[in-house]
Amino acid sequence: MGLKERLEQLRKEGLQQIANSSDPDKVNAVRVSMLGKKGSLTAVLRGMKDLAADQRPVVGKYANEVRNDLQAAIEKRSAELAKNILNAKLQAETLDVTLPGTAVAQGQPHVIQQIIDQLEDLFIGMGYQIAVGDEVEEEVYNFEKLNLPKDHPARDMQDTFYVTPSVLMRTQTSPMQARMMEKHDFTKGPLKMISPGKVYRRDTDDPTHSHQFNQVEGLVVGKHVTMADLKGTLQEVARNLFGDDLDIRLRPSYFPFTEPSVEVDITCFKCKGKGCAICKNTGWIEVLGAGMVHPNVLQMSGVDPEKYGGFAFGLGPDRFAMLKYGVEDIRDFYLNDVRFLTQFNEKG
Ligand code: FA5
Numbered sequence: 121m122g123l124k125e126r127l128e129q130l131r132k133e134g135l136q137q138i139a140n141s142s143d144p145d146k147v148n149a150v151r152v153s154m155l156g157k158k159g160s161l162t163a164v165l166r167g168m169k170d171l172a173a174d175q176r177p178v179v180g181k182y183a184n185e186v187r188n189d190l191q192a193a194i195e196k197r198s199a200e201l202a203k204n205i206l207n208a209k210l211q212a213e214t215l216d217v218t219l220p221g222t223a224v225a226q227g228q229p230h231v232i233q234q235i236i237d238q239l240e241d242l243f244i245g246m247g248y249q250i251a252v253g254d255e256v257e258e259e260v261y262n263f264e265k266l267n268l269p270k271d272h273p274a275r276d277m278q279d280t281f282y283v284t285p286s287v288l289m290r291t292q293t294s295p296m297q298a299r300m301m302e303k304h305d306f307t308k309g310p311l312k313m314i315s316p317g318k319v320y321r322r323d324t325d326d327p328t329h330s331h332q333f334n335q336v337e338g339l340v341v342g343k344h345v346t347m348a349d350l351k352g353t354l355q356e357v358a359r360n361l362f363g364d365d366l367d368i369r370l371r372p373s374y375f376p377f378t379e380p381s382v383e384v385d386i387t388c389f390k391c392k393g394k395g396c397a398i399c400k401n402t403g404w405i406e407v408l409g410a411g412m413v414h415p416n417v418l419q420m421s422g423v424d425p426e427k428y429g430g431f432a433f434g435l436g437p438d439r440f441a442m443l444k445y446g447v448e449d450i451r452d453f454y455l456n457d458v459r460f461l462t463q464f465n466e467k468g
Contacts, residue, residue, distance in 0.1 A: 123164060123171065123179050130154065130161055131186045138193045144201050151194050161187060231464035232334055232453055235437040235444070236316045238466065239336055242360050248312040253296040255318050259286045261295035266377040267416045274376050279322040289320035293337035294377060297432055301341060301421035306428055310342025327449045333438045341423065341430030347412055350431035354384055354410065361440060362386065369404060378411025378432055389443045398448055405443060408435035
C-alpha cells in the first residue's frame with residue numbers, strides 16, 4: 121500500500137473511532153494512538169523521508185490535511201461530549217422550587233420581654249425616651265443619690281449581691297433617675313424617660329418573688345408636674361396592658377426617694393378582687409411603687425427643687441406578665457420550658 125492510501129485509511133479509521141468515542145477519555149485515547157509521538161499518523165509522517173524528493177511535498181500536504189481533519193474531529197467530538205455531560209448534570213440536579221420547604225421553627229421574645237416591648241411602645245408614644253442602665257451599679261447611685269444614706273434602715277429591704285464594697289448588682293432601676301437627671305439640660309424642656317432592665321435582691325423566692333427580676337423605671341421631671349399626672353399616666357399603663365376591666369389603687373407608702381410615696385395595686389387576676397391565695401386574700405396585687413421625686417434627690421443630681429419637680433415610678437413587668445396571663449407562680453417564667461413560654465405570643 122502506498123503512503124497516500126495508508127493516509128487515507130488512517131483518516132477513515134480515525135474519523136470512525138472518534139465518532140464512536142462515547143466519552144472524553146476515549147477521544148483522548150484516539151488522539152494519542154493517531155497523533156501522539158508513537159501514533160500511527162506520526163509513524164507515517166516519519167516514513168516520508170524515504171520518499172522521492174518530488175513526492176514529499178505532495179504527500180506532506182496530504183498528510184497535513186489528514187492531521188488537520190483528525191484534529192478538528194477530535195475537538196468537535198470533545199466539545200460535543202463535554203456539552204452532553206453538562207446537560208446530563210443539569211438534568212440530574214434539577215430543583216423543583218415549587219416543592220414545599222422544610223419548616224424552620226420561629227423564635228419569639230420571652231413573655232416578660234414582650235411586656236417590656238409593649239411598655240416601651242406605649243411610653244415612646246407619650247414622648248418618653250428609653251434609657252438602659254447597667255446591671256452592675258455603684259452603691260452611690262443605687263442608694264446614696266436616692267436619699268438612702270449609709271446605715272439607712274430602708275436598705276435592709278433591698279439587700280443584694282455586692283461585687284466590691286462599693287459596687288453591687290443593682291437592687292432597682294432607680295439609679296437611672298440620678299444618672300439621667302445629671303445629664304439633662306432642664307432649660308431645654310422636661311426629662312421624660314423610662315429605663316427597663318434586670319435587678320437583683322436577696323429576696324426569698326416564692327410565687328410572687330424572685331431574687332432576679334425586671335423593673336421598668338419611669339421618671340418625669342420638669343415644671344408643674346403634679347401627682348395627677350402620675351395617676352393619669354399609671355392608669356394609662358394599666359388600661360393599655362390589661363384592658364378596662366381591672367382597676368388600680370394607690371396606697372400610701374414609703375420610699376426614701378419619693379415624697380409622698382405610693383404603692384400601686386391592680387385587681388387580682390385570679391379572684392377578680394374577691395380574695396384568694398394568690399393575692400393573700402386582699403383582692404389586689406402590688407405591681408409598682410411610685411411617688412413625687414424627693415427634693416433631696418433632685419438636689420443631689422444638680423436639679424433645683426424650687427424650680428423643677430416631678431414623679432417617678434418603678435414597676436415589675438414580671439408581675440405584669442403574671443397578671444396578664446393568669447400565671448400563678450413567677451418562677452415558671454424562669455424555667456425556660458419552651459412548651460410553657462410559646463403559649464404567650466402577642467405578635468401571633
Ligand atoms: C422599688 O424598687 C422602687 N425603686 C420603685 C420606685 C421607683 C418607687 C420610683 C418610687 C419611685 P419595690 O421594692 O416596691 O420598689 O419594687 C417595685 C416593683 O418591683 C414591685 O411593685 C414589684 O412589681 C416588683 N418586685 C419587687 N420585688 C420583687 C421580687 N422579688 N420579684 C419580682 N418582682 C418584684
